[in-house]
Amino acid sequence: MSMSLDEWIWQHEESFPSRTTDAKRLLESVLARLESENWFPHDIFGVHLALEEALVNAVKHGNKFDEAKRVHFIVRLSPEKLYVQVRDEGPGFKLEEVPDCTEDENLEKCSGRGIMLMKNFMTFVEYNDSGNMVTMEKARKRS
Amino acid sequence: MSGNRRLELSEVGDVTVVRFVDRKILDVTNIHELGKELFALVEEQNRKKLLLNFGTVEFLSSETLGELIKLEKKVKQHQGRLMLTNIKPEIYEVFAITRLNKLFDIRDEEAEALAAFSA
Numbered sequence: 001m002s003m004s005l006d007e008w009i010w011q012h013e014e015s016f017p018s019r020t021t022d023a024k025r026l027l028e029s030v031l032a033r034l035e036s037e038n039w040f041p042h043d044i045f046g047v048h049l050a051l052e053e054a055l056v057n058a059v060k061h062g063n064k065f066d067e068a069k070r071v072h073f074i075v076r077l078s079p080e081k082l083y084v085q086v087r088d089e090g091p092g093f094k095l096e097e098v099p100d101c102t103e104d105e106n107l108e109k110c111s112g113r114g115i116m117l118m119k120n121f122m123t124f125v126e127y128n129d130s131g132n133m134v135t136m137e138k139a140r141k142r143s
Numbered sequence: 144m145s146g147n148r149r150l151e152l153s154e155v156g157d158v159t160v161v162r163f164v165d166r167k168i169l170d171v172t173n174i175h176e177l178g179k180e181l182f183a184l185v186e187e188q189n190r191k192k193l194l195l196n197f198g199t200v201e202f203l204s205s206e207t208l209g210e211l212i213k214l215e216k217k218v219k220q221h222q223g224r225l226m227l228t229n230i231k232p233e234i235y236e237v238f239a240i241t242r243l244n245k246l247f248d249i250r251d252e253e254a255e256a257l258a259a260f261s262a
Contacts, residue, residue, distance in 0.1 A: 045202070045233050052204050102242045113241050114205035120240045 009037075010077040015070045018063035018088075023055040023071065030075055034082070040141050046121030047082060047138050053114035054086040054134050062088030062132055081123070082138045092131030149177040152184075158192040158260050159184060160253065167202040178210035182217055191223035194256050198229035208243060215247060224248070226256040 010033055016022035030051060034044050055071070063069040069089040076083040098112035119125045124137040151162040161181070165173060184190045195211075211227075218225040226248045230238065238244045250256040 042233060048202060049204065049237070056204065056206065113208055116241060117205060117237060 007078050008076045009079060011075070013072075013074045015072045017067040018059045018065050018069050018071060019067060020056075020059055023059050026073055026075075027051050027055060030082075030084075033077060037077070037079075043138065043141055050118040050122045050125075050136055050138070051084060051086075053118050054084070054136065057114060057134075058086050058088035058090075062090030062092070064090065080140050082140070083135075084137075085133065085135045087133035090132055092128075092133075094131060095127050146183075147180050149173060150180050155194075155257055156261065158194050158257060159190045160194045160196060162196050162198070163200050166199055174204075174206045174210055177207070178213065181210065181214045185214070185217045185221050185223060189221070191221065192260050193218060193223065193225045194253065194260070195225070195227050196229050196253055197227060197231070197234060200234060201231065203234060203237065205241075208237070208241060212243070212246070224260065226250055226259065228253045228256045 031044060031048055058071045072087040074085040098115060122136045123139040126135050149164050151164060153160045215225055228250045
């Protein structure tokens, strides 16, 4: 990570059982924090969408709603950007095997739409090699 | 219409106008329930002309898009027609990024869609 920790104005780490209620609580805490820092509504919308997709992927597709498995969540906020990491305990997936949802033949059947939305609304999105952890950043717009 | 918890229905001529109860179509259970209610309009109630008014919707996720794609297929299978209207700009962006604006018949306003249904 390029930033030293003392530049973060807010940090939170938590591991929670694979339940959508916990995912929702964490999501709402991040959005509330961005609102209190006066981020632009369109940026907050983008973070909301990307985080929703990442958390649903972890709880539903990664851990298959198995509450014995946990989702590991890290969020850090600086004056200029948001950093988020979501890791599940599932087998992961190969990013290159997810079909391109914008191809005409995939429009109706594609399952990679969530990842595509994350990439469009965040500044940086990266999966680890095994595909069970996503790291995302959103640079704050100032004007 | 009884039995619908996620949808509000009204009829304009032979067109069924659907509005969403939830401003944020989020929770996985809600999305599944929403899908079931939408599919029932086509498969059980045999409604041929569906207009989904997104005026109240402030947020949706790829799960919701998946349900809408299934609905579109079912409507086609039943020789019906589906139109989406009143989509807020940021929600439209979601349709555009995923290129689903090519799959769905999207109109700005309800009146425009109603006119197209009767044309």
